[in-house]
Amino acid sequence: MDTLTQIALGACIGQAAFSNKLGRKAIVVGAVCGLLPDMDFLFSIGSDDFAYMATHRGLSHSVLLLPFFAVPIAWLAMKWGMWKDSTPDNPAGPSVGHFWTWYQLCLWALITHPLLDLFTTYGTQILTPLSNERFTLDGISIVDPVYTLPLVAAVIYGLVKPLQQNRFRLWAVSALIFSSLYLGLGLHNSWDARAALIEQLSSKDFNPTDVRASPTMFNILLWRVVAKDSDGRYAVGFFSTVARNSIQLHHYESESGELVDKALGSEQGKVLKWFSTDMLRAQVRESDKDGSPQVILTDMRFGFTFDPAASFFGGLFEFDERLNLSGAQMYSGDVENLEFSDEISSIWAKIWE
Incomplete structure (x- = not known):
């Protein structure tokens, strides 16, 4: 999820489980460890967006490696904690010197980061280096204030009311319980939306080979549902777990041919196919500038209510007059024309319609 949420989750874990032994230092160290896995953007500095896509949520998000990464981080945290407790206003506690x-x-604050990311649609390589598969549970949006705000509130309370230790630990525990239940509700709603789409498609001439349900922005009530058949056709719609109306489906063809094969066969195309878990729609068009051929690959898992064909993630592949690939860049369709307020209004309307 977003950086603020991961920091708040790590801090809340430190506050709930370790503040009785380490005081407010547990909140600080938990927050830092909650942030650290997302520092993997450093691996792709100086490279393009495809390199970032390939490395983000990789090694630093592996549940197999994080127990080892936690060893030096914990040693540094212990040294910092012991140094801080050498001052008169911070009397040393009995556990400060216990590695x-x-x-x-550090382990819990680190490892809950990829476990939370696992609930988003973006995908997380939790089994690196044994597998580079991107696992996802499709249970929550990358940004969801209902999940985040209770964690933030608990952490702020713990920082401003340090003397009320039992109470601020209770706040943290309550926030963690609420957020966990919210994740469970998100999973339930995701399965519910997916089942609704499968049931509706059973009466139509569309035999899906893959069906996904992803939350729309900031909520777990309205879901973008996508089905793909063996011919590469897509059926896309939105399902409200509140209104529970019939899904209005939009159908999209995925083109094929030499140019599409070249785009998919490029390094950038392979990254997109892997990232999207093969939920890519291909379109061939002519450039508005010079009429040269282009291929657009769109990750159909993501999109907007105002334009179901638009996506956050995709690639634009350009070809020269000899039909050789001349360039590739990230492409987000009409995202740049998105009016944020209009999208939020549309989501709200579709939830209750």
């Missing part, structure tokens, strides 16, 4: 206490804090 095992710091290790548990």
Whole structure:
């Protein structure tokens, strides 16, 4: 999820489980560890957006590697904690010099980061280096204030009311329980939306080979549902777990041919296909500038209510007069024309319509 949420989750874990031993230092270290996995953007500095897509949520998000990464981080945290407790206003606690206490804090704050990311549609390589598969549970939006705000509120309370230790630990525990239940509700709603789409498609001439349900922005009530058949055709619509109306489906063809094969066969195309879990729609068109051929690959898992064919993620592949690939760049369709307020209004209307 977003950076603020990951920081708040790590801090809340430190506050709930370790503040009785480490004081407010547990909140600080938990927040830092909650942030650290997303520092993997450093791996792609100086490269293009495809390199970032290929490396983000990779090694730094592996549940197999994070227990090892936690060892040096915990040692540094322990040294910092012992140094901080050498001042008169920070009396040393009995656990400050215990490495095992710091290790548990760092491990839980680190490993819950990819586990939370797993619930989003973006995908997370939790089994790197044994597998580079992107796992996803499609249970929550990358940004969801209902999940985040209770965690943030609990952490702020713990920082401004440090003397009320039992109370601010209770706030943190309550926030973690609420957020966990919210994730469970998101999973339930995702399965519900997916089942609704499958049931509706069963009465139509569309035999899906893959069906996905992804939350729209900031909520777990309205879901973008996508089905793909063996011919590469897509059926896309939106399902409200509140209104529960019939899904209005939009159908899109995916083109094929030499240019599409070249785009998919390029390094950038392979990254997009892997990232999208093969939910790519291909379109061939002519450039508005000089009429040269172009291929657009669109990740159909993501999109907007005002234009179901538009997506956050995709690629634009350009060809020269000899039909050789001359360039590739990230492409987000009409995202740049998005009026944020209009999209939010549309989501709200579709939830209750």
